[in-house]
Amino acid sequence: MFWGDDIIAKFLTEYGEEAKKRPLVLRDEKTLSGRPHIGSLRSFVMHATLSDILTSRDIPHHYFYEINDTDAFDSVPPYVPQEFSEHLGKRLCDVPSPDSKAENYAMFFAQAYLHALTASGYFFESYRNSEKYSEGAYDEYIRLALEKRQQIRVIYQEVSGSEKPESWYPCQVICDQCGKIATTRLTGFDGKKVQYVCDADTKYVKGCGFSGKKSPFRGNATLPWKVEWAAKFCMMKVDLEGAGKDHYAAGGSRLVTNRICEEIFGRKHPFDVRHEFILIGGAKMSSSAGTGATASEVFALLPRYIFRFMMIQKDVMQTINFSPEGDTIPILFDQYDEICRDYFSEANTEMKDHKKRFLELTHADVTRKHEDFQQLNRFLPRFIQVAFFVQMPHVDIYKKFEEIKGAPLCELDRAELDLRIEYAKKWLEVWSPEKYIFKIHEKVPxxxxxxxxxxxxxxxxxxxxxxxxxxxxxxxxxxxxxxxxxxxxxxxxxxxxxxxxxxxxxxxxxxxxxxxxxxxxxxxxxxxxxxxxxxxxx
Ligand SMILES: [Zn+2]
The missing domain is CATH 1.10.10.350 (Arc Repressor Mutant, subunit A)
Structure with missing residues (x-):
């Protein structure tokens, strides 16, 4: 069975009754603290694929994707002017855009990222976390968290062993003097307003010393992330939300969050799905480390279906090793071609069901639009051969592949060849090993x-x-x-x-x-x- 069908079967056993009353909700998010790394796509694609499976089974649902723009700005990436360090400690949505054109820092990075996600052909509905705060969607949970702060302290302590002082409040407000949020500490709550002081000394920013009183509602405050995560489950009515396996380790954040969701906010926690990571060059990728390829770069260098094929090929609990520099890309094309050819061949009946399913979900963007799946039955010129012929200036590449096919290229064949020519050129320019790049010398070398x-x-x-x-x-x-x-x-x-x-x-x-x-x-x-x-x- 394809991994996604297996997850959805278990999910529906547990949450299927809800689906009879209302559309189910899947959710995921990304904090826009810089250029998103390809590693962050594992989670996005996992949820998007599960959404595609629900669609294929006509089960009404939403896949909400949050642009998290309320976390504190905690480090200046190397590609952002270092003067931005003056904004450290503010919410990402309160930091100006590096190009001064986008609405703010988070939206500057969100634009290219959302564009790439849309171009990948997945379906999702995005929203900004800051808007949820300013609309007051969090207010009820902020109040509950402030009122039940001692119970939250106990949950933290019991699950993760993290000790918070008795005076701790699970909430931070924006300082009225310096505009930062990471530096404030609450000292009281009278049911309407909180008393705060801006004196916290974090690893990257110090408070300004101001103290004051203000309402924590309507966008003036944020919850610490595990409490906020639980609030999101309730606020968005989430039925399924996965996370990287590290969040599920003993004492992990998801275990804290699930308990807060149920014991503090009184809602059943969403169905859990653990996923593995993407490794690039053998090292776990993290967006803060800034190594390896960004999501937008990878999208630009792979056609949509190859990207999707790569991302869903492995069970979510298996690591994806992505080393774009070697033979990875030509091999991906070959693997795709083999499955696609098998699918449309006469021997189709012998093909393993999970492989069929896998191809259908690779192209779920096609079926979702009710377009004919048969259009994928086209001649597939071998990628490595395309990469070879594009370097031969005197070769008529269309004629060449007509010879290889042994029949004229139809419109679909030509479109596929054109697409592969485009991506083979990009591959030769960016990722191809030296051995694949050549130039015929006009004179004896x-x-x-x-x-x-x-x-x-x-x-x-x-x-x-x-x-x-x-x-x-x-x-x-x-x-x-x-x-x-x-x-x-x-x-x-x-x-x-x-x-x-x-x-x-x-x-x-x-x-x-x-x-x-x-x-x-x-x-x-x-x-x-x-x-x-x-x-x-x-
Ligand atoms: Zn301050």
């Missing part, structure tokens, strides 16, 4: 000097073959090279190196058979003749 007499003899034999068989396919050429080098007792690495050195000026390159097939026959004959005449200096 200097590196041809490195060839010894055996190499030159072999190139002469190869040229004779190409002269006799000008229409040989890549496969035939490849076979010929292997058979002849074995017959002559030559080392294969050395033979291929000779070909690359004489055409590309470097000692490695794409599969030689393809390369030779794609190049003009007369050009090759002339090149190998010239090269085989060069006297050996070594």
């Amino acid at each position: 200097e590196s041809a000097d490195l060839l010894d007499s055996h190499d030159r003899e072999f190139l002469k034999i190869l040229a004779e073959f190409l002269k006799k068989q000008p229409d040989a396919t890549g496969e035939m050429i490849q076979t010929f090279i292997y058979e002849r080098k074995t017959a002559l007792g030559l080392d294969s690495a050395k033979v291929f190196r000779a070909i690359y050195l004489s055409l590309l000026g470097k000692d490695s390159g794409p599969k030689a058979g393809w390369l030779l097939e794609a190049l003009d026959n007369q050009f090759l004959l002339q090149r190998f003749e010239e090269v085989s005449k060069i006297s050996f200096h070594g």
Whole structure:
């Protein structure tokens, strides 16, 4: 069974009765403290996929995605002017935009991120946390948290062992003097207003010393995150919300939150889903560390369906290893192609059900719009071959793939080829390993000097073959090279190196058979003749 169907089956067993009364609610969020890292997409995609499954089963629901813009600004990322340190301690929505055009700091980063999420074809409804606060949606929970602060203290202590002083209030207000929130500490609550002092000394900011009295309602305050998280469950009527597995570890935040939700706010906590992380280059990615690719960068470099395929391929409790620099991207395309071809082939009935489901959910954006799934039955030019041909200026790539397909390309085929041309170019520019990048030298490269007499003899034999068989396919050429080098007792690495050195000026390159097939026959004959005449200096 596809992992998402399994989760939804369990979820409906527990929450299915609710679904008969009202649309179910799924929720997730992202704090916009800088450019979101690709790591944050694991959670987004997990929820979005579960939403797609509910849609596929005609179960009414909402998937709310929160732009968390009320957390405190606690560090200045390297790509933001360092003068921004004067705003440390303010809510993210109270910090100005780095480009002074967006509404505020959080929205500056949210714009590109939301744009990328929408472009990924997933469906969600976004909202800003600051608006919920200013509309008063949190007021009831702020009041409950202030009134039941001793019980919250006990929950923190029992679940996570965290000791809060008896004088602790689970709430912070915006200081009327300095505008910061991370530095304030409540000292009293009379049911309408709170007494506060701005004197907290956090790791990154100090209070201004002001003390005053104000209402904590209608956007003047925020709750500490575990209490706020529980308030969100209630306020948004959340039925399913997952979190990274670390939040579920013994003493973890989600366990604290679930208890606050039920014991303080009196609502059953949402269905739990734990998920694993995305690892890039073997290290867990975190948006605060600022290493690795940002979500927007990854979106720009992968077509929508390949991104979705990569993200849902693994069970949520398995780590996704994403190392875009190696062969990862061509392999992803190959894996997708295999499943897609199987799906539409005659042998479809033998295909495993979970693979079918997997492909359907990879393309849930298509089915959601009630478009014909059959449109995905198109010719899939191999990505690595596309990446190869786009580097051959004299090759008509459409003609080439028509030959490979063995039939004319229809409109859908051409659209797919165009898409792959676009992404192959991006891949070559950004992520491709050196071995896939090449340039045909118009004149004999200097590196041809490195060839010894055996190499030159072999190139002469190869040229004779190409002269006799000008229409040989890549496969035939490849076979010929292997058979002849074995017959002559030559080392294969050395033979291929000779070909690359004489055409590309470097000692490695794409599969030689393809390369030779794609190049003009007369050009090759002339090149190998010239090269085989060069006297050996070594
Ligand atoms: Zn202050």
